Amino acid sequence: MDLKYGKSVIHFDAPSGLIGVAEPEITEVKPIGALLKESFMNPVGQGALSKVLRRNRPGDVVIIVSDITRKIANYKDILKFLVAEIVDAGVDEKSISFVVALGTHRPHTSEENSALYGELCDDFTFLQHDCRGDVSVVGRTSTGLEVTLNRRIVDADFVIATGRIGFHYLAGFSGGRKSVLPGVASYETIRNNHKKLVRNGVFVGKIEKNIIAREMAEAASLLAVDCILNIVENPNRETEKIFCGHHAHAFSNAVDYFVAKRRSMISEPADCVIVSAGGYPNDRDFYHTHKSINLAMLGLKENGSIILLGQCAEGFGNEKFLRLMRENDIDGLLKYPEEKIEVGGHRAFLTAKILKQHRVYAFTDLDGARLKEIGFNPIHSIQQGIDAVKKEQHNGFRTLIVPDGQAVLPSLSGSKIISI
Numbered sequence: 089m090d091l092k093y094g095k096s097v098i099h100f101d102a103p104s105g106l107i108g109v110a111e112p113e114i115t116e117v118k119p120i121g122a123l124l125k126e127s128f129m130n131p132v133g134q135g136a137l138s139k140v141l142r143r144n145r146p147g148d149v150v151i152i153v154s155d156i157t158r159k160i161a162n163y164k165d166i167l168k169f170l171v172a173e174i175v176d177a178g179v180d181e182k183s184i185s186f187v188v189a190l191g192t193h194r195p196h197t198s199e200e201n202s203a204l205y206g207e208l209c210d211d212f213t214f215l216q217h218d219c220r221g222d223v224s225v226v227g228r229t230s231t232g233l234e235v236t237l238n239r240r241i242v243d244a245d246f247v248i249a250t251g252r253i254g255f256h257y258l259a260g261f262s263g264g265r266k267s268v269l270p271g272v273a274s275y276e277t278i279r280n281n282h283k284k285l286v287r288n289g290v291f292v293g294k295i296e297k298n299i300i301a302r303e304m305a306e307a308a309s310l311l312a313v314d315c316i317l318n319i320v321e322n323p324n325r326e327t328e329k330i331f332c333g334h335h336a337h338a339f340s341n342a343v344d345y346f347v348a349k350r351r352s353m354i355s356e357p358a359d360c361v362i363v364s365a366g367g368y369p370n371d372r373d374f375y376h377t378h379k380s381i382n383l384a385m386l387g388l389k390e391n392g393s394i395i396l397l398g399q400c401a402e403g404f405g406n407e408k409f410l411r412l413m414r415e416n417d418i419d420g421l422l423k424y425p426e427e428k429i430e431v432g433g434h435r436a437f438l439t440a441k442i443l444k445q446h447r448v449y450a451f452t453d454l455d456g457a458r459l460k461e462i463g464f465n466p467i468h469s470i471q472q473g474i475d476a477v478k479k480e481q482h483n484g485f486r487t488l489i490v491p492d493g494q495a496v497l498p499s500l501s502g503s504k505i506i507s508i
Contacts, residue, residue, distance in 0.1 A: 091470075091491055092367030094399030098451075100470040102489060103360075109489045110352035110387060112496045117326045120162045124169045127317075127330035133337025137248075137315055141177035144314075146245035149174055149184045152267045153214075153250055155193055156200050160252045160319055162327045164206035170248070170317060171208065185213040187241055189251075189271025192219050192278055192431050215240055219275040229306040231299060233281060236274035237311060249308070249335060250317045253346045255494065257382050257438060258285050260295040261346070263318045264339030265308035273307065275431070283429035286422065286437045292382040293347070293497055308335050318342040322349070323495040351499045357389045359485035360477045362470065364397040366492035371398030374454060375405030375435070378464075380493025381442055387488045387498030393447045393480060395473035396464075396493075400452045408433030413462035418444050439463075447480070449473035 089109075090097040117123075128137060141149075151170065154160055175181055186205070188196060195216045201209050208214075217238050224239040241247060249271075253263040270278040281303050284290065289297035313335035320329040320342055328349070331342040363384035365371035370380070377398030385394065404410045412421065412433045421440035429437065442448070443463045450459055451473065456466030467473045477485055490496060 089489065091362075091364040091397055091489075092371075093364065093397060094371060094401055095368045097367075098397065098470065100474075103474050103485075103487050105484055105486045107354055107356060107358050107486050107488045109491065110354065110384075110496050110498045111491060112323050112350045112352060114322055114324065115328055115349060117322065117328050120165050120327055121169075123327060123330050124166065127332045128173060131333035131338070132331055132341050133334030134315070137173055137332065138177040140315065141174060141179060141246070144246060146179065147183055148243075148245040149179055149248065150241055150244040150246070151184065151186045151248045151250065152189050152241065152272060153186050153205065154252065154267070154271075155188050155190050156196060156204060157193055158252055158262065159204070161321055161325050163204060164208070166317070166319065166327075166330070167205060167208055167250070170250070171212075181211070185215065185240075187238060187272060188214060188216045189267050190217045190219070191270035191273070192275060217272045219270075219273065219278060223274040226307075227310040229303045229310070231303055231306075233303050233307075234277065235269065235307045235310050236277045237268065237307070238272040241272050241311065246314045247311065248315045248317065249313050250319075252319045252321060253339075253342045255292050255350075255383060255497070257292045257379060257435070258282060258290060258300045259304055260291070260293055260298050260301045261343050263342060264316065264335065265301075265304040267316075268311055268313065269304045269307035277307075279429075279431050282431055282434050283426050285429070285434055286424075286426070286441065290438075293386070295343070305336065320346050320349070323492060347497060350495065351497045354387050354488060354498050354500050356486065357500055358387055358392060358488035359389055359481055360393045360395065360474075360487045361385065361388050361490060362395040362397070362473075362487060363490040363493040366494055368399070368401070370492075370494055371400060373402040373405030374398070374400045374452065375409055377452065378439065378450075379435075380490075381448065382493075383497055384488075384490045384493045385442065385446065387490075387500065388446070391445060393449070393477045395449045395451065395467070395470060395477070397451050397470065400454050404454065404458070406433060406435065409436050409439075410462065412436035413439065418463055449476060
């Protein structure tokens with residue numbers, strides 16, 4: 089069998105006792121114009137955008153757009169169509185502006201803005217959110233989180249949020265309310281939300297009883313986002329479906345559709361999961377590569393083993409994550425005071441939860457000694473990892489193979505899948 093590794097593939101012989109290969113459904117896509125018309129003609133949870141705009145007659149419309157870390161296929165065409173709908177509803181072009189939802193990320197260069205948003209940059213104002221800049225308090229969530237957001241957004245007459253649906257290791261799913269928190273929130277609001285990542289219920293693909301997801305949703309409600317546009321892409325990064333409408337209902341419908349397409353049913357939980365990050369750019373560094381574990385382990389028994397595959401040609405990636413992993417043992421990270429958790433390396437704490445329950449073998453181009461320092465077991469081939477699992481399991485083991493760990497959700501009926 090072949091698995092992607094960087095810009096090449098690695099061949100290996102699948103072990104006996106194979107449960108299956110978890111892969112998502114690939115759907116043939118419609119032209120982007122047809123998808124947009126279909127979406128705007130069938131809004132979710134509220135009236136058509138044009139009708140809402142004509143009724144409210146806003147003098148100031150702000151569109152929240154995703155930043156360069158959330159690249160969206162056909163984004164230029166999608167945003168141009170959205171602007172045309174707003175203008176056709178009677179809003180003056182001069183009353184439309186954009187805010188880039190940077191969260192805590194660095195500002196874009198003008199070249200990056202042009203690459204992402206095209207000719208719209210020449211005709212409209214694009215304000216880059218500064219999480220330490222001019223912000224305004226909009227209220228508190230039911231959990232007590234003070235929500236402070238970009239003042240330009242808060243003062244707008246009409247706010248439209250845009251984004252792409254995907255799996256997210258803290259929020260459950262990207263898209264929807266994430267355009268508000270963390271997208272246009274203050275640093276302290278983001279930090280006080282993200283620091284809860286070690287609490288029970290916070291995990292990829294999970295929204296119910298996930299306090300981080302709950303606070304994000306309540307932040308969007310406090311802002312009273314007027315409309316949302318959420319894009320679903322297939323694993324080939326092609327636009328598959330667009331959901332327009334009420335910020336909560338359209339997001340919920342988009343997530344349901346996304347999960348239905350990305351779910352891969354398995355007959356039983358595995359003793360071992362062999363997972364690839366899906367090749368470049370998903371495995372460009374270890375920080376991004378090891379996120380592939382999140383979904384794959386949903387098809388894994390408690391205390392099962394993971395064989396992770398990713399080239400990591402650009403090194404370890406996030407230095408804050410690496411420093412926290414090197415300077416603390418697993419138990420130390422799990423006991424780390426919540427109030428001291430800062431945005432940046434926060435992923436280390438969730439990684440510690442995984443390593444506490446599972447043995448992870450990593451096949452990469454990285455230095456093995458440094459991998460050991462952060463709790464991973466370096467291997468020089470997939471077969472070496474398989475042989476190691478054989479020794480652990482003694483009486484044989486059942487294996488699940490996941491060719492793209494960031495694209496598919498292994499699912500099993502019953503209660504034997506790991507709970508985190």
